[in-house]
Amino acid sequence: MGISRKAFEEQVLALLGSLNGVARRLTANPTDAEDLVAETVARAWRALDSLESEAAFRAWIFRILHNTFVSELRRAGARPRLESLECDEADEEEVPFSIFEQMHQPFLLWFSNPEQAFVDKLLRQDLDRALASLPDCHRVVVILSDLEGMSYGEIAETLGIPVGTVRSRLARARGALQKILWQQAREYGLPASRQGREGSKDTPRQATADARVREEKGSIR
Amino acid sequence: MTKHEIECEQALRQIFEYIDHELDDTERTAMEHHLHTCHSCYSRVEFERRLKVKLGELKKDDVDPTVRERIKRMLESF
Numbered sequence: 001m002g003i004s005r006k007a008f009e010e011q012v013l014a015l016l017g018s019l020n021g022v023a024r025r026l027t028a029n030p031t032d033a034e035d036l037v038a039e040t041v042a043r044a045w046r047a048l049d050s051l052e053s054e055a056a057f058r059a060w061i062f063r064i065l066h067n068t069f070v071s072e073l074r075r076a077g078a079r080p081r082l083e084s085l086e087c088d089e090a091d092e093e094e095v096p097f098s099i100f101e102q103m104h105q106p107f108l109l110w111f112s113n114p115e116q117a118f119v120d121k122l123l124r125q126d127l128d129r130a131l132a133s134l135p136d137c138h139r140v141v142v143i144l145s146d147l148e149g150m151s152y153g154e155i156a157e158t159l160g161i162p163v164g165t166v167r168s169r170l171a172r173a174r175g176a177l178q179k180i181l182w183q184q185a186r187e188y189g190l191p192a193s194r195q196g197r198e199g200s201k202d203t204p205r206q207a208t209a210d211a212r213v214r215e216e217k218g219s220i221r
Numbered sequence: 222m223t224k225h226e227i228e229c230e231q232a233l234r235q236i237f238e239y240i241d242h243e244l245d246d247t248e249r250t251a252m253e254h255h256l257h258t259c260h261s262c263y264s265r266v267e268f269e270r271r272l273k274v275k276l277g278e279l280k281k282d283d284v285d286p287t288v289r290e291r292i293k294r295m296l297e298s299f
Contacts, residue, residue, distance in 0.1 A: 009296045016292060017282030034288050041292055045299050100268045104261070113264060119271045127279055145241060146276035152243050171237055178272075 002048040003057070011057045012041055018058075018148055019065060025143055026069050028132070036072070040065040059150070059157035066140070066158055087137035087169055096175020099182050122181065130180040138173035145170055227251045232262045240270045 003011070012019075019040065023033035044064050051060050073081050103115040131139060144150045144158060152170075156163045227235075232255045238244050239252050256263045 005299065008299075012292065012296060013289075016289060017284050018280075020284050020288060021281050030285070034285075034291065037288065038291060038295060041295055099272075100265050104264060104268075113267075115264070115268050116271060119268060119275060122272075122275055124279065127276060131276070131279065142276065146273050147280040149277070152241065167238065167243075170241075174237065174269075174272075 002051055003054050007054060008045065008048060011054070012044070012061070015058060015061065019061065022062070022143055022148065023065065023069075025131070025139065026066075026136070036065065036069055039072075040068050043068060056157070059154040062144070062148075062150075062154075062158040063160065067160075081136060084136040085140070087135070087172075096172050097179035097182070098175065099178045102182060118185070126181065126184060130177055130184060133180050134173065134176055137169065138176050141166060141170045142173050142177060227255050229255075229259060229262055232256070232259065233265065236262075236266055236269055240266065240273055 016037070019037050020033060023036040023040075024030060027033045027036055040061065044061050047064065051057060070082070070085060073085075099118060100115045103118060104113075131142065134142065140159065141155060144155045145152075150158065152163050152166045155166045155170075159166070161169075232252060235244060235248065235252055239249065244252060256266060
């Protein structure tokens with residue numbers, strides 16, 4: 001079907017921030033990201049006839065961006081990154097890690113919510129660092145869902161995988177992200193919430209109080 | 222149990238689909254009915270929703286002017 005040249009230009013410029021943002025998170029390098037976006041736009045223009053409708057434009061161009069990124073990695077022989085893009089779901093935990101499960105204490109419901117306080121005190125750099133630590137196959141689904149606001153159908157179309165795989169991969173990716181955030185918090189000083197859990201003797205209130213002190217110093221670290 | 226009633230186990234399985242607006246009307250109604258009666262699942266949903274919002278705040282839409290100019294020139298050349 002395709003769309004008019006004017007509509008193509010408008011769509012590309014409207015999505016340029018998102019394309020560039022995702023490219024930066026994939027490549028972790030502003031120059032490579034710029035080249036990836038430029039190559040994506042060039043390929044999209046050449047493949048315009050494959051666009052089924054204007055409504056499908058976002059998933060269509062993000063699929064081209066993702067495929068371009070993968071083909072660039074193949075060309076560069078970047079095997080570890082390519083392997084990181086392919087989730088081996090058989091090796092992953094059946095029940096994804098949950099910070100909520102670690103911190104939630106029902107008897108405290110009416111007094112405080114340590115798990116909510118944990119999230120509220122997370123800083124941008126804490127989340128950026130955790131997101132960057134995820135394997136590529138997990139990072140991509142979190143970026144497309146939580147940063148770009150894509151539906152499961154759009155993510156499936158972008159990555160060329162079934163919707164059911166998006167659902168399970170996203171759940172595992174969020175679990176993996178929470179595990180990294182939890183480990184970061186422990187590494188940088190936020191204690192575990194429950195007495196006796198992995199050696200911590202701190203209570204949730206102590207954990208929250210400690211986090212508040214660190215926040216006053218400017219960081220959760 | 223009516224069609225609007227679900228247990229915690231099912232609610233926990235559907236939490237991400239709920240916060241991602243991926244449940245159909247019947248599933249969403251059943252989930253919300255459960256959340257009205259189960260404080261623990263409600264707290265879990267609130268936690269996951271807050272974390273999703275925090276991640277959404279990482280999105281940056283600003284593009285370096287040189288990148289925008291490069292793409293504009295490319296579009297004009299097509």
